[in-house]
Amino acid sequence: MPVEPPDGRPGAVRAVRDASEAGIDKIVVGLGNPGEQYRRTRHNVGWMVLDRLADRAGWSGRGRTRDASAVVGGRYRGLDVVLVKPQTYMNESGIAVRKVLARERAPLTELLVVVDDFALPFGKLRFREGGGPGGHNGLRSIIGELESEAFSRLRVGIGAPDGRFVDHVLTKFEPDERQRLDELLDAAADAVEAWAQDGTNKAATRFNAFELRPGDEDRLAPPGEVEGPPGPDGIRRTKTGWRRVLSRRRDAAEDDR
Numbered sequence: 546m547p548v549e550p551p552d553g554r555p556g557a558v559r560a561v562r563d564a565s566e567a568g569i570d571k572i573v574v575g576l577g578n579p580g581e582q583y584r585r586t587r588h589n590v591g592w593m594v595l596d597r598l599a600d601r602a603g604w605s606g607r608g609r610t611r612d613a614s615a616v617v618g619g620r621y622r623g624l625d626v627v628l629v630k631p632q633t634y635m636n637e638s639g640i641a642v643r644k645v646l647a648r649e650r651a652p653l654t655e656l657l658v659v660v661d662d663f664a665l666p667f668g669k670l671r672f673r674e675g676g677g678p679g680g681h682n683g684l685r686s687i688i689g690e691l692e693s694e695a696f697s698r699l700r701v702g703i704g705a706p707d708g709r710f711v712d713h714v715l716t717k718f719e720p721d722e723r724q725r726l727d728e729l730l731d732a733a734a735d736a737v738e739a740w741a742q743d744g745t746n747k748a749a750t751r752f753n754a755f756e757l758r759p760g761d762e763d764r765l766a767p768p769g770e771v772e773g774p775p776g777p778d779g780i781r782r783t784k785t786g787w788r789r790v791l792s793r794r795r796d797a798a799e800d801d802r
Contacts, residue, residue, distance in 0.1 A: 571741045572651045573598070574629045575659045576638055576683040587703040588635065588714040590733075591659040593726075594701065595628045597734040604628070612644035624741055638683040639690030646691075653691065657740050658698040659733065660684060663713060665702030667722055668729050668757025670736055672749035673698055697745040701733050721760030729757055 575591035583589055599605050599617055608617030610632065618627035627649060631641035646656065660681055665671055674697050678684035688694050704722070706713030718726055732755055739748040769776025776782075 570625045570655060572627050572629060572645065572649060572656045573659065573737055573741075574631065574638075574642055574645075574656065574687075576635060576661070576681075577630060578635050579632050583715070585717050586715050587663070587718060588661055590661045590701050590703060590730075592630050593730055594659045594699075594733045594737065595630055597730045598737060599628055601734065602626075612648055613641040614645055616645065622738065622742070626741060635683045635686075637686055639686035639688070642687050643690040653693060653696045656696040657737065657745075658684065658687060658696060659737065660698055660700055661703045661714060662700035663703050663706055665700060665704075667702050667704035667718075668725065668755075669702035670733060670752045670755045671700040671702070672736070672740070672745055672753055673700065674745045674749075697740065699733065699736055699740065701729070725757055725760055732757070 573595065575593075575595035577583065577589035577592035578586075584592075596605070599608075602619065602621045604617045604619060608615050608628075610616070613631060613633050615630040615632060616627060618625070620626075627645070629641070629645050631638045633641050642656075642658075646653075660683060662671065662679070662681070664679065675694050676698075677694060678688055679700075684698065687696075703714065703718075717723075732752070736748055736752040736755075739751055769778075769780070769782060771782050
């Protein structure tokens with residue numbers, strides 16, 4: 546969800562509406578650290594999921610920075626949705642979340658936090674309605690600032706560390722994981738949409754059993770085929786339909802650096 550300052554053009558889309566103009570139904574917060582050195586690390590997978598959602602909604606580049614967050618939103622699939630990427634460092638995420646909730650006048654029942662989890666295998670998804678931080682400093686900060694654990698979270702598995710977890714979460718994904726990362730981000734974005742439409746319990750029933758395919762080159766389908774990489778047109782076919790991989794060329798160039 547790249548954020549650019551409003552350009553002031555006549556008729557430009559207003560990415561975020563005031564609560565007085567329209568009620569905001571759903572607030573989705575993705576946790577991560579600001580700065581290019583962190584952008585593609587495991588700890589920033591929450592930001593990656595929100596970027597995928599912004600791409601789907603056509604909101605990339607339309608956001609603004611306010612309340613210590615990069616914020617973008619609008620009407621999407623029949624709901625008013627706001628996507629929030631706190632621009633504080635992970636340990637102070639709660640400050641940004643508290644400010645956004647206050648501005649949008651949104652109850653905790655309409656909040657979902659998307660967060661990395663090294664206690665889950667890479668590619669697993671786990672919804673949870675309430676509960677403690679589970680060792681995650683970003684969640685600990687949010688719970689402390691809101692003085693409540695009563696909000697939903699979607700944990701995205703980043704795999705267990707071989708050594709210190711602090712070092713692990715700040716590393717980039719391994720090649721076999723990067724091969725499947727697009728599929729994981731699509732599944733996580735699907736899960737967020739299911740939460741917004743159906744609530745945490747139904748979304749959990751559907752996605753907590755999600756299994757990412759093994760990272761085996763021999764099992765990789767040909768480009769353009771179901772569960773294979775994107776074809777020449779940049780479209781990857783999944784079991785649930787076709788998906789255009791918007792950032793494939795850009796990401797490939799960055800991987801070569």
